[in-house]
Amino acid sequence: MNHRTRMDWMFLWNCLLRYSYLRLEKICLKSSLKGIPGFGWAMQVAAFIFIQRKWDEDKNHFENMLDYFCDIREPLQLLIFPEGTDLTENTKARSNQFAEKNGLQKYEYVLHPRTTGFTFIVDRLRDGNNLDAIHDITVAYPQNIPQTEKHLLYGNFPKEIHFHVRRYPVEALPVSREELQLWCQKRWEEKEERLRLFYEGKKYFDATGRSKIPPCKSELRVMVVKCVSLLYWTLFTLAAFVLLYLYSFVRWYFMILVVIFVAQQKLFGGLELIELARHQFGRSKQNVHNLKRN
Structure with missing residues (x-):
């Protein structure tokens, strides 16, 4: 996905809520966010991939986390921003x-993607038989851009958000790393042109020649979930807040949890x-057990 604002990942939830399963999403994001009280702790629990942005x-x-996802065989949607940062x-x-x-070429509406991490992720998931497709997502804001x-704190929520999504099955992806890098760069060339037509034109994506759209969940279901x-x-x-005010043991419980979360991160x-680490330890013990049996 292109990274137009710092909030793109959150706005994508609305799209996933209608066409996919939001609970399956993991996000690749900068490591400083994991320390945010409450929110960052929840992302740690959800096993998001936190990076330093230094390869x-x-x-x-990356290698350890992707191998972990492949080992546990849980359904995975991994959101990555190959540009590395938002557009400013x-x-x-x-x-x-x-x-x-x-x-x-100089770009106006996107940044040049960093292909090293992208190709590594694709290769690792493909080798682990845990990749069925790449969804190339282009996001655009026709009116206000928060x-x-x-x-958002000032109430400047986007009045509209447009997503252009194209699915590339794993069979359609290049095999070599060099070709995969060129493939990613080509997608960003297309994004630049797509966004140029969007912002300089009628501010909607051209749906000509689009493939079959997956079934959308009913607006009633979406409204109920919301x-x-x-x-x-x-x-x-x-x-x-009421329990914290009324009961001292709740305040102690809250303080202990805060201390635990802060201490474990430090x-x-x-x-x-x-x-x-727990998973790797269990896997090593299992490997030792298998060797002894053999």
């Missing part, structure tokens, strides 16, 4: 410098790393 440091972590004047200037240095969380979620989290939040790096 020498991230490669081994500063990041576009750096992307243009990269384009000049490498004799590439660039950061601050815009209402139930809103009701649950509103009541949960109110109940939490000591071990995050809950997802603890789960990964």
Whole structure:
């Protein structure tokens, strides 16, 4: 997916809610977000992939996490932003410098993708028999563009969000890493042109020649999920504050949980790393057991 704003990943939930299963999604995102109280802790529990955005440091972590996903055989939707960051004047200037240095086209609506991590992920999941398709997603905002969380806090929610989604089955993907890098770069060339037509034209994506659209869940079902979620989290939040105010043992329980979450991240790096270490330990014990049996 292209990374127009810092909030793209959250807006995509609306699309997944209608066409997929939101609970299956994992996100590849910068490691500093894992320390956000509550929200970052939840992402650790969900085993999101946190990266430093330095390939020498991230490669081994990618390898371990992807192997973990392949081992547990759970359905997986992994959201990645090959551009590495959202589109701003500063990041576009750096992307243009990269384009000049490498004799590439300068982009106005996207950044040049970083293909090293992308190709590594595809190869690793394909080798682990845990990749059925890549969904190439282009997101666009025809009216207001909330660039950061601050815009949402001020009530500047996007009035419309448009998604262009194209599915590439694994059989249609190139085999070699070099061809896969070119394939990714080609998708971004298409995104640039698609977004140029979008923003300079009638501000909707051309649906000509589109493939069969998967069935959309009914708006009634979507509305029920939204209402139930809103009701649950509103009541949960109110109940939490009431219990914290009324009972000292609840305050102690809350404080202990906060200490545990902060301490485990300081000591071990995050809950997802603890789960990964537990899984690797169990797998090594199983391998030893199998060797003894043989």
